[in-house]
Amino acid sequence: MSDEKLYELVCHVSNEIFGKDFLHKAFFNKRLRTTGGRYMLRSHHIEINPLVFEKYGMDELVGVIKHELCHYHLHIEGKGYQHRDADFRKLLQTTNSPRFCSTLMEREARKTTKRYTYKCAKCSLLYNRKIRLNTKKYRCGKCYGDLFLVSLENLK
Incomplete structure (x- = not known):
């Protein structure tokens, strides 16, 4: 048209x-x-x-x-x-007019989120984070030990 x-x-x-x-x-x-x-x-x-x-x-x-x-x-x-x-x-x-129109765009599938798991070298406490952490800058909140990355998961 x-x-x-x-x-x-x-x-x-x-x-x-x-x-x-x-x-x-x-x-x-x-x-x-x-x-x-x-x-x-x-x-x-x-x-x-x-x-x-x-x-x-x-x-x-x-x-x-x-x-x-x-x-x-x-x-x-x-x-x-x-x-x-x-x-x-x-x-x-x-006038029998619609208040809303029909859906024009399908919602995009949720983006996969990453999940980072860090572990303290001294006390073995685990930290789960959505955002990557700078292990040189941050330490364990319990015993001030060094942190290291244990695993990286992709979640939907």
């Missing part, structure tokens, strides 16, 4: 559902990662994440457009346009 088709769709949704004209620009923004779209307060433009259409289709795209148009029309009219405002929540309900 092109930016021109998106603009036509935004104008159509604005007229059909809100009964008001959309007088600014609407376009796709590939740099949006976690959000479906955003309304720009200063320029009044609407940016849409192209992944919304690619992953979930036209129904989800129209839902995101309706959500952003709620921000747009309330801001233009000088009413509460933020998510926490009663005006915004009421308009979401009356």
